[in-house]
Each structure stands twice: as structure tokens, then as C-alpha cells.
Amino acid sequence: MTKYKDLNVPLRTIMTPGPVEVDPRVLRAMAAPILGQFDPAFTNIMNETMEMLRAVFQTDNQWAFPVDGTSRAGIEAVLCSIIEPGDKVLVPIYGRFGYLLTEICQRYGAEVTTMEVPWGEVFDPEVVIKKIHEVSPKIVAIVHAETSTSCMQPLKEIGEACRNADVLLVVDAVASLGGVDLKVDELKIDAVIGGTQKCLSVPSGLAPITYNNRIEEVINKRKSIELGLKTSQSEFSNNRIMSNYFDLAQLQDYWSPVRLNHHTEATSMQYALREGLRIILEEGLENRFARHKLNEKALVAGIKAMGLELFGDQKHKLPVVTAIEIPSGIDGDEVRSMMLEDFEVEIASSFGPLHGKIWRIGAMGYSSRKKNILHVLSALEGTLIRKGFNVDRGESLQAALNVYDEYKLQNFVNVKVEADKITI
Known part of the structure; x- marks a missing residue:
């Protein structure tokens, strides 16, 4: 009789710069x-x-x-x-x-x-x-x-x-x-x-x-x-x-x-x-790159609507990782711990001169999904409210949803235009 139990790994929403969900x-x-x-x-x-x-x-x-x-x-x-x-x-x-x-x-x-x-x-x-x-x-x-x-x-x-x-x-x-x-x-x-x-x-x-x-x-x-x-x-x-x-x-x-x-x-x-x-290759490289960019756009919109600031040169931002400045008076590691324990969402800190100064949210591969974007935004907002940060409540998810709705509308218009061309 072994003292070890069957492996029972918790199901997380992994939004780090790696590893990501498989x-x-x-x-x-x-x-x-x-x-x-x-x-x-x-x-x-x-x-x-x-x-x-x-x-x-x-x-x-x-x-x-x-x-x-x-x-x-x-x-x-x-x-x-x-x-x-x-x-x-x-x-x-x-x-x-x-x-x-x-x-x-x-x-x-x-x-x-x-x-x-x-x-x-x-x-x-x-x-x-x-x-x-x-x-x-x-x-x-x-x-x-x-x-x-x-x-x-x-x-x-x-x-x-x-x-x-x-x-x-x-x-x-x-x-x-x-x-x-x-x-x-x-x-x-x-x-x-x-x-x-x-x-x-x-x-x-x-x-x-x-x-x-x-x-x-x-x-x-x-x-x-x-x-x-x-x-x-x-x-x-x-x-x-x-x-x-x-x-x-x-x-x-x-x-x-x-x-x-x-x-x-x-x-x-x-x-x-x-x-x-x-x-x-089934998804197609162009479609895959576009998906990552769309989810990045929704994530960034949600972060900004929450009242947070992005870190780094935005002209040369990496689309699959978003760095966020940790607000003054907020313990970044405490926020990450609460998100993991209460929401089962994992985000990352950084290294060296940036440790404790930024959070990093990865939206890579299978983790780059609408569900995950909305989940990480809601977890971060809920945690920040509990930690006393003055969040613009409810605006984050609405901003992200606006991005997705705009994309759906644009996609519908494009499909209709192509259909009209075919009909003609």
C-alpha cells in the first residue's frame, strides 16, 4: 500500500508567458x-x-x-x-x-x-x-x-x-x-x-x-x-x-x-x-497571427479600462505578452497569489530590475482564447478591488467585449461584401 495518491492536477487558466495551456x-x-x-x-x-x-x-x-x-x-x-x-x-x-x-x-x-x-x-x-x-x-x-x-x-x-x-x-x-x-x-x-x-x-x-x-x-x-x-x-x-x-x-x-x-x-x-x-497549419498562419492580435487588442482594452498602465515601448510591443505596471501601494505577488487561489488564474511577475514592478500576461497559442481573456480580466479586477485599488468597476470586461463585437461586425460586413461579389 503506497502513501501516494493518484495524480490529481488542478485545472488552471494559464496566462503566463510560458508554459501555456496545451x-x-x-x-x-x-x-x-x-x-x-x-x-x-x-x-x-x-x-x-x-x-x-x-x-x-x-x-x-x-x-x-x-x-x-x-x-x-x-x-x-x-x-x-x-x-x-x-x-x-x-x-x-x-x-x-x-x-x-x-x-x-x-x-x-x-x-x-x-x-x-x-x-x-x-x-x-x-x-x-x-x-x-x-x-x-x-x-x-x-x-x-x-x-x-x-x-x-x-x-x-x-x-x-x-x-x-x-x-x-x-x-x-x-x-x-x-x-x-x-x-x-x-x-x-x-x-x-x-x-x-x-x-x-x-x-x-x-x-x-x-x-x-x-x-x-x-x-x-x-x-x-x-x-x-x-x-x-x-x-x-x-x-x-x-x-x-x-x-x-x-x-x-x-x-x-x-x-x-x-x-x-x-x-x-x-x-x-x-x-x-x-x-x-490547419488554422493557417495568417489566421493564427490575426487571432493573437485580436485577443491582445481585447486584453489591452480591458487593462486600460481598468485604470492600469502598460509597461514598455508600445510601438514595439510583443503581441503575445502584455506587461502591466503594478500600481503604487499594491503588492504584485499578493495579487498573483489571490488570482491563483481564488480564480485559478495564473499570471507572471518579471525578473531582475522589473521584479515586483510589472505583471506579465501571456496570451499564447491555445491560451489565446476569448474565454481566457475575459477570465483573466475579471480575476484581475476582482482581486484589485479586494486589495483596495480604485478600479473603474465593470469597464474592463465591457471594453474587451466591445473589441470582440467590433470584430464580429467587421467580419460580418466583409463576409457580406464577398458574398455580394459572388452573387454578382
């Missing part, structure tokens, strides 16, 4: 029977996953596959596979995760140059481009969507500049992939890392990546040295990839028809990712 269809897919990793039925699932990842990344890259592990595993796999000791790397930092990129690069022996703006701002691309010309790095590593500040960095000009200067551009798109329009090829990004636990609405545990032939050339050159095609011991020591698990040269062979026996695949997570990607 689509029930994904959970059902995870319950499918286990297959051997070299079973043709499973390798076909792997091939379909790669094909769908290319569509979601909006790329023609040959390589688009998940690395087993959380998003950080994907970041480390890309960086450790292309950084050689002494390589110059430029990291523009505008939030917590720029520091993570810096640490990983330093651990693999890079000579890292950083540049920073205050949290809540993004970089003027021209400032980054000027720094690229000053430093002449091999790699620029940058975050696309910084969840710690709810800001999103423009990449078009930076991508152009990196390509013209023959600099590799590596982008952390963990928070934006699947929720924000990210045209990898058009933006001239060389390597991109995503995450399953955010806009893809799949449990944490895989890190989808894609990279082009410029990255592959670096990987294959180092692979040839390790295979002894160049025999200098010093060259081998300086160029070998330090990680076995995150070695993209080996992972390429694992995901190619070679099917190198590199590791045992996380079978159920592959089922989950395949189903999550299928759902995204």
Missing part, C-alpha cells in the same frame, strides 16, 4: 502507443514533423527539426555547434534572455561583446548595424521576442546587414514562433530557435530549430576536422564541438535518412509536436 488534441496524441525510433511508422512521423516545421518557420531550409530538451537546449545546440574558441560574438541585450545568450556563448569560448538598452525598450537597428561594423563579429545572437519586457526587436535591417557583412545571425524566437509572423528566409536569419511550450501550445521538452547552408558549412567543416580529415592536433582541439548531445553534426545525421543512433528519441513528445504543428 490543446486537448495534443494531449490525446501523446497517449498514442510507443513506437521504436527506427520503425518506419515513426521515421515517417519525423519526416512529417520536419516538413511542417519548415512551413511554420516559413523557410526553405533543409534543416528544420527539434532538439530534445527545453528551449535552452536548442539555443545551446546551435551556439555550441558554430562557436569556436576566440570567435567574436555580438549580443544586443534588451531583457533577461540576452544575458542567457551571452553566458552560453562565453561558456564555449567566444569573445563576447554586448550592448544594452533599458528594459522596456528595443534597439534602433542602425545602432546595432553600426556596432556590427565596429566589432566585425562572426555571429550576432539576438532575442526576437523578449518575454521579460514584452518587447519585440525589429530584425529586417539587422538581417540585411549581417548577410552583407558575412556575419551569421542567430535568433532566439522561443516566444514568437507560431504566434507572431516570422519569415525566416525573408529576414535573412541564419539560425532560429523556437520553443514548444509557448505559442505552439505543446508541453515543454522540445526545441524546434532551423538553420541554413551558411550554418551547415560551419558545422560540416568542424565535423571534417573531428573525423581526422585534417590531422593537426591543435586544429582539432580548437575546432571540435565540445558537446556530444548538442552536436548538430550528429543530430543532422539522426534526422536524415542516415538515422544515426545518436540518442533515444522522446517518442510521445514527437507525437505532441507533430499534432501541434498540424493544428497550426
Whole structure:
């Protein structure tokens, strides 16, 4: 007789910047029977996953596959596979995760140059481009969507500049992939890392990546040295990839028809990712991005109607995460605790200089639904009233509902116009 009871997980409305709620269809897919990793039925699932990842990344890259592990595993796999000791790397930092990129690069022996703006701002691309010309790095590593500040960095000009200067551009798109329009090829990004636990609405545990032939050339050159095609011991020591698990040269062979026996695949997570990607493509990328923008608009309208202020540069706001300034005299952690205990709604605080100063509400993937937007607004309003904040009572939900009603009306008009065109 065990002292442990059956697992009974509470049902929450998760409105954090990750993890988010998982689509029930994904959970059902995870319950499918286990297959051997070299079973043709499973390798076909792997091939379909790669094909769908290319569509979601909006790329023609040959390589688009998940690395087993959380998003950080994907970041480390890309960086450790292309950084050689002494390589110059430029990291523009505008939030917590720029520091993570810096640490990983330093651990693999890079000579890292950083540049920073205050949290809540993004970089003027021209400032980054000027720094690229000053430093002449091999790699620029940058975050696309910084969840710690709810800001999103423009990449078009930076991508152009990196390509013209023959600099590799590596982008952390963990928070934006699947929720924000990210045209990898058009933006001239060389390597991109995503995450399953955010806009893809799949449990944490895989890190989808894609990279082009410029990255592959670096990987294959180092692979040839390790295979002894160049025999200098010093060259081998300086160029070998330090990680076995995150070695993209080996992972390429694992995901190619070679099917190198590199590791045992996380079978159920592959089922989950395949189903999550299928759902995204079924919805359609444009429709999915529009849904996230609509729910963001309703959430922001409700927040403002409540008498709260948004944090950060709104011109460059990340659509899937909304940062709110905590009012003076209000304990932000107490509000979050009450929302979780009394309403079963979870929102997030932030990190470093912003801890205790802002709340962050994520509306990502399956969590980005009208029901969830209305629920989080009502929970926040009810909690703030109990905590003594002078809320404009009842206005929040009405403002959000107005956004949805306006959308329905506009959609009806558009449908009618199209129908009239067809009739004519």
C-alpha cells in the first residue's frame, strides 16, 4: 500500500508567458502507443514533423527539426555547434534572455561583446548595424521576442546587414514562433530557435530549430576536422564541438535518412509536436497571427479600462505578452497569489530590475482564447478591488467585449461584401 495518491492536477487558466495551456488534441496524441525510433511508422512521423516545421518557420531550409530538451537546449545546440574558441560574438541585450545568450556563448569560448538598452525598450537597428561594423563579429545572437519586457526587436535591417557583412545571425524566437509572423528566409536569419511550450501550445521538452547552408558549412567543416580529415592536433582541439548531445553534426545525421543512433528519441513528445504543428497549419498562419492580435487588442482594452498602465515601448510591443505596471501601494505577488487561489488564474511577475514592478500576461497559442481573456480580466479586477485599488468597476470586461463585437461586425460586413461579389 503506497502513501501516494493518484495524480490529481488542478485545472488552471494559464496566462503566463510560458508554459501555456496545451490543446486537448495534443494531449490525446501523446497517449498514442510507443513506437521504436527506427520503425518506419515513426521515421515517417519525423519526416512529417520536419516538413511542417519548415512551413511554420516559413523557410526553405533543409534543416528544420527539434532538439530534445527545453528551449535552452536548442539555443545551446546551435551556439555550441558554430562557436569556436576566440570567435567574436555580438549580443544586443534588451531583457533577461540576452544575458542567457551571452553566458552560453562565453561558456564555449567566444569573445563576447554586448550592448544594452533599458528594459522596456528595443534597439534602433542602425545602432546595432553600426556596432556590427565596429566589432566585425562572426555571429550576432539576438532575442526576437523578449518575454521579460514584452518587447519585440525589429530584425529586417539587422538581417540585411549581417548577410552583407558575412556575419551569421542567430535568433532566439522561443516566444514568437507560431504566434507572431516570422519569415525566416525573408529576414535573412541564419539560425532560429523556437520553443514548444509557448505559442505552439505543446508541453515543454522540445526545441524546434532551423538553420541554413551558411550554418551547415560551419558545422560540416568542424565535423571534417573531428573525423581526422585534417590531422593537426591543435586544429582539432580548437575546432571540435565540445558537446556530444548538442552536436548538430550528429543530430543532422539522426534526422536524415542516415538515422544515426545518436540518442533515444522522446517518442510521445514527437507525437505532441507533430499534432501541434498540424493544428497550426490547419488554422493557417495568417489566421493564427490575426487571432493573437485580436485577443491582445481585447486584453489591452480591458487593462486600460481598468485604470492600469502598460509597461514598455508600445510601438514595439510583443503581441503575445502584455506587461502591466503594478500600481503604487499594491503588492504584485499578493495579487498573483489571490488570482491563483481564488480564480485559478495564473499570471507572471518579471525578473531582475522589473521584479515586483510589472505583471506579465501571456496570451499564447491555445491560451489565446476569448474565454481566457475575459477570465483573466475579471480575476484581475476582482482581486484589485479586494486589495483596495480604485478600479473603474465593470469597464474592463465591457471594453474587451466591445473589441470582440467590433470584430464580429467587421467580419460580418466583409463576409457580406464577398458574398455580394459572388452573387454578382
